[in-house]
Amino acid sequence: MAPVSGNVKDALGITMGNRQILLVFTPNQMMVQASSTTPGTIHPPAEIRITPASNGDFLADLVATTVMLPDCWYTLRAEWVDGKSPDIDFPGWRIRVPSAGGTLDQLIDNAGGVSGGGGGGTNQKLWWVSLTEPQQKSNLWLKQNPNDPDDPANTGKVYEWRP
Incomplete structure (x- = not known):
């Protein structure tokens, strides 16, 4: 497993202690390990749900995408579970995870914008x-x-x- 870490804060950089959020990482498709200690292992696109700590810190232990076939990545969505709007946010990021993991900002693949095919999407x-x-x-x-x-x-x- 590869540790992916980060922190959730509001636009002013303040911990969101008055809000409850759930982070949901989802593989873009079925993955098959091509190398590691368990080659040939199939990983279905099941959601990995993470609740950040009260200070906003989060840690998600994800399967590395760099040892998978075909080309795989995670998407992320934020679900606001406190009944305040917006209910769900979809940033459209492709998150590629190496075996060593890393912080979320290091793992977002900006190639081709959010549409991913080159051109189109916002320039991130x-x-x-x-x-x-x-x-x-x-x-x-x-x-x-x-x-x-x-x-x-x-x-x-x-x-x-x-x-």
């Missing part, structure tokens, strides 16, 4: 504007000092960062 690329390298994969990196447009170290070059 994150921009990193700094003279130092981004810490996350798949960021678009503008090598620029955001506080000093006249900094001689500014290159103005844009990179798609994949450490």
Whole structure:
């Protein structure tokens, strides 16, 4: 199992202690392990339901998708179980999980937007504007000092960062 962790907070960064949420990870299709200690194991697209802790932290032990056939990923939905609207949120992310797991922000596959086929869907690329390298994969990196447009170290070059 691969640990996937994160935290749920409101748009102001405040723990949502007054709201009750359920996170539901679902494989996009039936998966078959192609390598690991149990090759040939079939994993049906059953939901994995996670209730975050009172401080918003969550940990989901998921089967790694990088050792599966065919091309597999998880989707995520948030169910508000406290009777307040909205009732369900579907962000449309493709979450690809390596054997080592990781934090949710590291595992969202932004290739091709939310529709996944290239083109279409919203552009979910994150921009990193700094003279130092981004810490996350798949960021678009503008090598620029955001506080000093006249900094001689500014290159103005844009990179798609994949450490």
